[in-house]
Amino acid sequence: MKHQKKCPGCGEWSTWYQSHEDICEHCGTLLSPEAFNRDERRAEYQAASEKKWIFYIEENDGPVLRFFKKIGNTVYLIYMAILTFIMWLIAVTPG
Numbered sequence: 001m002k003h004q005k006k007c008p009g010c011g012e013w014s015t016w017y018q019s020h021e022d023i024c025e026h027c028g029t030l031l032s033p034e035a036f037n038r039d040e041r042r043a044e045y046q047a048a049s050e051k052k053w054i055f056y057i058e059e060n061d062g063p064v065l066r067f068f069k070k071i072g073n074t075v076y077l078i079y080m081a082i083l084t085f086i087m088w089l090i091a092v093t094p095g
């Protein structure tokens with residue numbers, strides 16, 4: 001579905017695919033810079049919180065450290081899976 005959006009740069013109407021990466025057909029300005037910035041910031045935030053994660057494997061980690069971090073990640077995933085399962089059990093249990 002095609003949408004039109006008024007360009008914040010030149011004021012012309014331009015085709016908008018509802019993506020934050022769409023640019024004006026006339027002047028090349030981002031059609032929704034707010035959304036674009038928000039997405040960028042979210043990506044930055046995600047990257048930052050990923051690196052704060054204790055089991056995050058860094059490039060200069062040795063093989064032993066990598067091994068333990070992988071185990072840590074696996075244990076965490078299993079733990080989350082069990083938690084999710086318990087939550088699901090509670091949710092489907094009547095009464």
Ligand SMILES: [Zn+2]
Nearest residue numbers: 007010024027
């Ligand atoms: Zn424009």
